[in-house]
Amino acid sequence: MAAPRIAIVGGGLAGLMAAIKVAEAGVAVDLFSIVPVKRSHSVCAQGGINGAVNVKGENDSPEIHFFDTCRGGDFLANQPPAKGMCYAAPGIIYLFDRMGVTFNRTAEGLLDFRRFGGTLHHRTAFAGATTGQQLLYALDEQVRRHEAAGLVTKYEGWEFVGAVKDAEGRCVGLTALDLRTMKAKAFKADAVMLATGGPGLLFGQSTNSLINSGSAAAAAYMDGAHYGNGEFIQVHPTAIPGADKLRLMSESARGEGGRVWVPRRQGDNRAPRQIPEAERFYFLEEKYPKYRNLVPRDVASREIHNVCVNLGLGVDGKMCVYLDLTHIPRATLKKKLEGILEIYEKFTGDDPCDEPMKIFPAVHYSMGGLWVDYERTADGFIDLGSPKNHMSNIPGLYALGEAEYQYHGANRLGANSLLSCVYAGQIGGPAAVLYAQNQAKAGSETPSSVYEAAEAHWTNRFAELARRDGPENPYKIHEELGRTMLENVTIVRENKKLEQTNAKIQELTERWKKASVLDNGQWANAPLSFLNQLENMLHLSRVVTLGALARDESRGAHYKPDFPDRDDEKWLKTTVAEFTPEGPKFRYDPVDVSLCKPVARKYD
């Protein structure tokens, strides 16, 4: 049997961690990414990464972290993976520490930790306010080391467009598009791992990077991979508006003491600093005296929506509230939050050390993603000797990171995502190696005709797309998609509007067929790649919308005023969507809640 090769798609935290693990096992990696991996979306993460290292004498522990994670996710996550992740977290933070991440330090020179939402403990390690960037760079450096040693081959500027399956339905490779020559090429692999990030672009504007289209996960879904909990989309309470994207103002601002408020009196348009303390409505602190400004994100976003829309107290009459840091000394702010304060000042022209920031909720994260499996041990941990961990329903196809659904249930806690990405890479990489080494017939022994057929299929598809010259503009179709999704499938969901959204998406799909490619060239043709992605995005949008329509309850980020309560009897279930040409077909799986009993979710 030839030495196995594993293809990893995506060079964010999840993909790079998996690449390191696979290379460490001595197995060759082909690493695909649209952008140079060092520019992946993970660089945007600001606030930090969770791990119960317990350096502040608070008796924090992985078990409490696990409980906070389950409750934060409104008990929709299967518990063994979440438990495995929380117990591995301190070790993961130490690993980054050894790689040289410039985490902030205590006076003694130890790692410093700050508070984040949904917990009462200081559990978040951070490097200024650019933690994701620092973590990604650390992994990028280690991958470069393996690349220099010859174990990792990078394909940067290549876009995954589809899986290659053999006659038995195993995934034995992938087809990727060279974004310069615009040629499709099929690659052999004994296992393929998708770590392609989140789908923020479905909502037009979000806090996500511009490359987070979700199209790779959607392509896998259209190839037969199941999609889990798609309707759970996190809206972050604090972002700043922009014409191209909505920029996040990290939860760490509140972790460091930032306070959220609006004027008590409707229409009070005095400058914020002219409004005396008694005339300010610190609505989160009043309603949630225990967690105050650090309630989970779904809770905070709903409160902001309530205060602005239902009570009409939004700043300037808009969906907008103040996030106030002006009571904190400038030197402290600079040391702990510099990166995000810079962003605010650059984009608004105001200095947040002097002026309360004007912020509003924005789409941020997808709890849902490709469905993946795991193997549990009797005591509720993950069996690390199993090739099943992180495998999709297609044998040999794995999913990791934000592209997958497994850890966060109905709502993700702040600073748990970087953790879940790294943990996924840590356990998913070895699982794929095990799978690749234990196949009776190696994936790469598949007859070459299978790859030739895949390559021909995609070559024809792109040739056909490259000739499109209809009246519609694909970027305008995308804009309309984003507007509808944003309006109807975010903080507050109503069945009638979800039905209308579904109809709208179908209309847009029809119009997509009449869209022009805008550029018939054969070199670095971005609109050609986008035209292909857009179809995938339209299909994925229906998974989100119809999943939301079906789920008649409120849980975590999914809130329906007509069904305001959590309904465990009917809906303590994982949504699993399967692609059919007519639209998604849903199945509902039981959730493993054997380790942490679902209780009412209260933060006051």
Place this chain on the structure above:
Amino acid sequence: MPRQNIELRIRRQDSPTGPSRWEEFVLPWQPSMNVISCLMEIRKNPVTKQGQKTTPVNWESSCLEEVCGACTMLVNGKPRQSCTALVDNMPDGPITLEPLTKFPVVRDLQVDRKPMFEALKIVKAWVPIDGTYDLGPGPKLSQAEQETSYAFSRCMTCGCCMEVCPQYNTRSDFIGPAPLAQVRLFNAHPTGRMNAHERLDAIMGRGGLVDCGNAQNCVEACPKEIPLTEALGELGKQTTVYWLKNLLNK
């Protein structure tokens, strides 16, 4: 008074070897626009100021908040990130956009900065850890050390410093200021320091530190205010000490 229209002059080039040309565009002003949102408007209606149909402009971008480094280009002649280039902060008159000149053009405003990533391999810009298994915490660091290193670890390989460096160009071997600053970063780390000599070896030959003419352009151009010339000075000291040591040991 915000302007009503935005005019853009964009240098376009269809392929790495093809000729370049200017195209002009006019867009209606909108609140909070930046260069990227202008380019996004153009692709929704790719028609020039003269009313001619054209193709959408090709450019690179990802994070849109100045942490990924992708969107660097010449905006009104200066290298910078186009995502933080806010239209309302620009002087009146057309905004010109051109690709960086020190890297090969891929298409339009997109260039190939691969040499920068390759340079990180040459200088071994990493901490050589034993493995990723659980080996407990890393070395302690003082707050002051953390702050100094953090400044260097924010380098996003954007290329602004390389663009303005008179010594860095396709005809010279000089690896440029950004990778040199990474040597400074890793040689300061308690574990990275153990292999400091390997990195110094890499920058002591041709194309290394001696090729820096000390023009100091780089430090002014860095959007992250990375103290590049300080790093170059510090490396000068390290290489001298290392050179003397080698001499005495001979």
